[in-house]
Amino acid sequence: MALGPTSQPAPPLALPGFEHFKRSWNQTYQAYAARILPGEYYVTRHDEGVYTTLGSCISACIRDRVLNIGGMNHFMLPSTDAAPGEAWAAAGMGASNRYGNYAMEHLINEILRNGGKREHLEVKIFGGGRILANMTDVGRRNIEFARAYLKTEGLKIAAEDVGSVHPRMVVYFPATGRVRVKRLRSLHNNTIAELENRYLESLKTKPLGGEVELF
């Protein structure tokens, strides 16, 4: 037989609503992996990875450990003082938290919608670094939000790697719960900060409507 490139299986079927995500074959893990950006989330019922890079943002990795369905989100809270308009400022933290709630609820609801059970959820959180030295510690706020949210929801944190000064790449396999966190060198700090800032800017121009569905 001719020696060709190692054959790859076709990517597993994406769940409805996640077909547009770019997935690429990962040699190390011998699996497909979907890349998510700030503000996005991805849920799968197959043995495939989902990965992202984090500066001060947070990713929650959540799965149903019985059904092996799960996914990852990627979010941060906008700073209350940077938000436009007085009404916004008056709304304070509450308004800011809505973005975190939104990201967490979308991920959890999607898992439940696909048959997951709340009591089987396993949660891991990553990120919230302080990658730019001369900025306020927005990562800390994001970590505190995630912990408080999960506490309120009665969800325990099974593992976490948060804070510190390094950006991270997180690769998560919802089918097994396996996660690989790699610290990235400072060469990537500015690029990651810019991706996150672009997301913050988009939050300003597209405030949330009544889009959060509550199950």
Next chain:
Amino acid sequence: MAKSAGELVQDVGGLVTLPDVYLRISRLMEDTKSSSADITEAVSRDPAFTVRLLRVANSPLYKVSSSVDTVAKAVTLLGTAQIRNLALTMSVASSFAGLPNNLVSMENFWRHSLLCALAARLLAKEARRCDPEALFTAGLLHDIGELILFNRMPEQSKEALLLVLDSSDEMSIHDAERKTAGIDHAEVGGELARQWQLPPLLEECIAYHHDIGKAKRFPRETALTHVANIVAQMAEIDTLDPADVPPIDPAAWQIAGLSEHSIEPVVREVQATINEVESLFMGKP
């Protein structure tokens, strides 16, 4: 449009220049009639460098027993070749201050370079038959082409960094640069070394630190620089797991005459000394 390394380096010609004191010492070293007194005189004409030179000569980097309080003593103890190295390394950060970029902070860039310099120096001491001080200089300069590339081709460089983050399979930054800019930082740095007429050892270490097979005259030094670059990344992100950093070319160990066992002690030592060395080399004069 793709530019050649030669064009890129010429573009920055007026923005980065070698320090006068380095050029003066270099000329004297090529002149067989010159003496160490001439070197001393050349150094003394640069008061800012003199202060920094004496600080570094008295630092733990050089374990000299008596205090080095004159330039003449420093020249005797360290040797003229090392005085020339220091004339280059102690001012390289200010030489490149005229080439700003938005992709990496100068502080982070030079911190990685210094970690690599320290690692290369330690590895060279262990490998023997290599000049540790030359390797320190090579380590400090190994990524110098990055500052030119980031300044002259900011869009393509940014695309390259995004490409690296986009790949879960760990694309290297130099492969990404080749894809987006058609050239990588090692090639640009090598060209700068050539145009600056830096010693050929430095030119090879800079040009081939990602492709050590191409080093013909200084394969051992180039292999050490390659290993030191990875060790510096391990020190920076505080890991001893080779899977956390780009792979070390297996051939490098054989060429350098070292093994993986060297990694851990070097990571720990550069972590322990980086802050002091950073203040010596990057601090205000």
